Amino acid sequence: MDAAEFRRRGKEMVDLIADYLENIEQRPVYPDVEPGYLRSLIPEEAPEEPETYEDVVKDIERVIMPGVTHWHSPYFYAYFPTANSFPAMLADMLSGAIGCIGFSWAASPACTELETVMMDWLGKMLKLPEDFIAGTHGQGGGVIQGTASEATLVALLAARSRAVRMILASDPQRPETDITSKLVAYSSDQAHCSVERAGMIAGVRMKKIPTEQSDKYAVQGETLRRMIQEDKAAGLIPFYFCATLGTTPSCAFDHITELGPICNAEKIWMHIDAAYAGSSFICPEFRPLLNGIEFADSFNFNPHKWLLVNFDCSTMWVRKRSDLIGAFKMDPLYLKHDHQESGRYFDITFSCYSQSIRFRSLKMWFVFRMYGLKGLQDYIRKGSNEVNETLLKRINNGRKIHLVPCQLSGQFVLRFAVCARTTESRHIREAWRLITQLAEEVMQELPN
Amino acid sequence: MDAAEFRRRGKEMVDLIADYLENIEQRPVYPDVEPGYLRSLIPEEAPEEPETYEDVVKDIERVIMPGVTHWHSPYFYAYFPTANSFPAMLADMLSGAIGCIGFSWAASPACTELETVMMDWLGKMLKLPEDFIAGTHGQGGGVIQGTASEATLVALLAARSRAVRMILASDPQRPETDITSKLVAYSSDQAHCSVERAGMIAGVRMKKIPTEQSDKYAVQGETLRRMIQEDKAAGLIPFYFCATLGTTPSCAFDHITELGPICNAEKIWMHIDAAYAGSSFICPEFRPLLNGIEFADSFNFNPHKWLLVNFDCSTMWVRKRSDLIGAFKMDPLYLKHDHQESGRYFDITFSCYSQSIRFRSLKMWFVFRMYGLKGLQDYIRKGSNEVNETLLKRINNGRKIHLVPCQLSGQFVLRFAVCARTTESRHIREAWRLITQLAEEVMQELPN
Known part of the structure; x- marks a missing residue:
């Protein structure tokens, strides 16, 4: 052809x-x-x-x-959403044609640099602490991984390498195999199976922190603190905690504002996995769910799930670029180039497992620009005050049931009050069916 | 949009x-x-x-x-070629639109099945032993990985898990951390840096086997045998050898016909990394370079380098699917489906690190069909008897130098003999410049 x-x-x-x-x-x-x-x-x-x-x-x-x-x-409605948007598809076509393999700055400067800058753009949309933004005086930055599984593993490897370095610094004679055999990592018993798998791959002990239905399946600070104390008493070395914001079974949010300070005090690497829920944090009303990020060493979520950037695009930020690079760095002559140490960007080779990557940031660039932050927020909200007003009008025009709206923090809310002495649960069920049906009609009339 | x-x-x-x-x-x-x-x-x-x-x-x-x-x-001319063909780009467009995440058969049967069958097609082009072909009575098959780095790691993890299982079978009380701390893997000192990195990630000892310029930098059977004996004597457990066919610095080929039987006798997993050179094995004249594959546990090369399938497409075959699945299997309820155990295919989740993948086999399907095996072989050979004949005609028509052809195994060969008593090295250099220049002209006139 x-x-x-x-x-x-x-x-x-x-x-x-x-x-x-x-x-x-x-x-x-x-x-x-x-x-x-x-x-x-x-x-x-x-x-x-x-x-x-x-x-x-x-x-x-x-x-x-x-x-x-x-x-x-x-x-x-199975598994999770995977993003699919026309701008991302166009960007992917271009990426395929350029067809560069971005494993270092020299292998294609545009590929490395656009990735770093797009990660900054997205980090700013999420209001991440400055430490995580490459274009600042901090030491951190972001990099695209293929999947959240990869990000979890990469963070674990960086944590393992940091822990070994710290212990060897005070006890240089201790054999490395002795250190790694004592390491212990933690995650919620609700965490995704890839977290346990990361422990298997890295060959370190991974303990599941029990959660309770009464706590909405969130990991509590007290539970982690107790496990750490018990493990330290038994001679183990706690070094990594993977917090989940939005677990797979029930969308539980671990209490990172409590857990973060514990990890920081114990020099435990806290990685935050918000694979699915993370996209919502670009909306100010959902951003409080990310409070506690200031204690994290790394953070990851998947724009390829819920932010209109086609798979694969799993975005990962670290507080210190050097921690990631330290976990992976190899220096063969064929990867050396003139500008190796000179910029605030990641050489991909040193920050991913795969070494080679496609020009994935083009998708982010096309999507962020063609939707704008507001367009992306609208997509997350998938609705607006206008839609709610239309729905209310439709409900009241039908004259079968009647309700009035209210305002809550700027949102137009449909307010359903059970008023009549004669209302039974069958009436409420019937009302709910009607509301649901009208809401579906309204949603179907929306442009995509 | x-x-x-x-x-x-x-x-x-x-x-x-x-x-x-x-x-x-x-x-x-x-x-x-x-x-x-x-x-x-x-x-x-x-x-x-x-x-x-x-x-x-x-x-x-x-x-x-x-x-x-x-x-x-x-x-x-830097690094290595990365494939780029129009059929592959068209397939990638389609893959982006379908946008399925193929982590299990149920997540998209076509994605899982086309991958298995395309791996069989390619395996047959390479004349792999039947053991590696899924559509036979063997227990093996192929799966697409992102990069050769991933394949090397995946093979190492499968080998580690097999070794631990074997030792625990005879010594169930032995702590797993004790076993892994004794494991030792081997590769050539010429192997790609990703091999060493795989050892780092898996937390196992990785030893480099010295090679000599006089052996064209190939690993010799005798050297491996000696290292294994020494390591066993020191209480270590040899479990993995990564052979390279075509090293990065000099395209050296390890002697797998010698090395394979040693690995088999010692129950060492032999993985063959032919990332770049592997594509050439579809040509009968290059296939002998793969002799010894019959001793391998796994084999990998990158059609995304030299076989016209755009990145990423790193093809990996294993002799026993269950070895790969054993290294990774997790069984959360949200990944279970009715047909889990019923086919000769891989659930991707259990055979890659990333868990999620794009519909990458579409690229193979488009490319294999639109080039045909002959078209792919022509691309590897990048030349033909006709081209060589044209070149000879051009040389002789110029009347500056004169040579005659010969036939070798069906190939039209330009035969350069130093004949005259008065020929000096400057004449030969001049002749070579002329031949090179005319060859370039002929190549530039070829259709892509």
Whole structure:
């Protein structure tokens, strides 16, 4: 395929994509196939001779689509959202064409620098402490990882390396294997399975902190403090705590304002995993949920879940760049370049596990600019005072039930009061059904 | 941006990409910027209000391109090639639109199954032993990783977990930390820095096997055998050897036909890293370089380097799927599905570190079909008998030097014999300059 054919086929693909997304709700959201369905639909081996593009494209509907779980169908409520926006897709096309492998500044300065600056933009949207922003006098900054699992592991490795360094500084003769065999990391018993897995990979003990339903499954400061004391008494070395803001099963928020000072006092690395919920912190009304970030050593969330930046884009900030670099740095001659030590940016090689990365920050740049902060906030809120007013009008015009609004911190709120002496629970259920139905109608009329 | 605007902007982006790639050689291959160049070109913060697409697009030339190292410029000879083909870019567009996160079969059956089958297609192109092909009675199969660094680590973790299991089977009381503190892994002193890093991450001892210039920097069986004996005598547990086929500094090939049987006898996991060179094994004339694969536990190379599949696509095969799954398996309820144990495919969650992946096999499918095996082989050979004949004709028509061809295993070879009594080295240098210059002219006239 030459560039001329690509011009034609690329435009056809753009239409195919637009058609797919415009009509996605007509497809069954979950495929009706059995394991092994695909193998029987295509040859056993790659063709010897080239096939035409038409041959390939017609197989998208025949082979691929019957087996796709449509994550962008409005009927998809499983797992978690994964972002999908037109600006991000356009940026990804460009990223594929530039096709640079950004493992160091020299490998593509634009790739390294745009990433650092986009991480600053996003950090400022989240009102992160200055320490985490690269373009300040602090020592921190942000870097894109592939997934929150990677970020959790990278933070754990940096913490392990810092702990070993600290102990060796006061006890240089102690064997490193003795130190690592005594290390102990903590996370909530509600944390994502990738946290436990990070411990397995790094070969360190990982303890689950018990939580209670009565505490809404949040880790309490007192529980962590007790475990640390017991472990220290038993000769172990507490070094890492992964806090979760928004757990997978119940969206529990660990009490980081309590937990952070404990970690700081004990020189335990506190990593905050807010993979899904983190995007909401760009709205001032949700930002208090991130209070306590000032005690953290690292923080991560996934714009590729809920901030319209297509997968993969898992954003991670650290308070000290040197902690991350120290965990990974290798210095082969083929990665050296003139500007190695001269900027406030990360050489990706030293801050990710994969070493090589695509030009992922282009997606952030396109999305942040084409939505603007307000557009992103609207997307998180997925609603507005206007929508609520419309809903109320619709409810009252129906004349079946009647309610009045109120204002709460600038929000237009529908106020439902149980007033009549004769109201029974069946009336309330009926009212709720009506409100839900009208709300759905209103939401469906909204532009995407 | 709605779908209608995406149709327009997407088509403009397709043209922008085609223009970029058609005219890439007019751009300076390495950018003339200093660290920090980009920050001054864009605002300090994301905009509050949305910008237009025009605003964003005009900044590609102003902000991004001045800082791009153009990996696809024909003048780029640094690091290694990274693949870039039109079919792969089209597939990536589709992958972005489907936007599924393939961490299990249920999360998108097509994603999991196409990956398994494409790995079989590619495995068959490489004539891998049946053990590595999922669609057979063997227990192995292939999975896509992000980079060779990841594959090396994943293999190391699987090996560590297998070694611990084996030792615990005969000595169930032995503490796991005692076992891991005795484990020792090996690789060539010529191996890529990511191998050493994998050892650091997994917290195991990694020893470099010395190589000699006189052995063309290849690891010799005898050297490995001696190190293993010494380490066992010292109470260590050899468990992993990473062989390299094509080292970064000099393209050395470790002697895997010698090394494999040693590893097998010692129950050491042999992983083969052929990141760059591996693509060439699809050509029968280069396939002998992979002899010894029959002794390997895992094998990896990067189609995203030299096989026209855009980054990232690092293909990894294992002899036993259960070894990989054993290293990673976690069983949270939210990842369970009906068909968990029923197919010859990998649930990605259990075979990669990242847990979540994009629909990367679409790129392989598009590329393999639109090039065909022959097209891919032609790309590796980047030349043909016809090209060599043309070159010879051009040389002889010039009448400055004269040579004749010969045939070697079906290849048209230009045969250069030093014949005249009066030939001095300056004549040979002059002849070489002329041959080189004419060869370049011939190559430039070839279609891409």
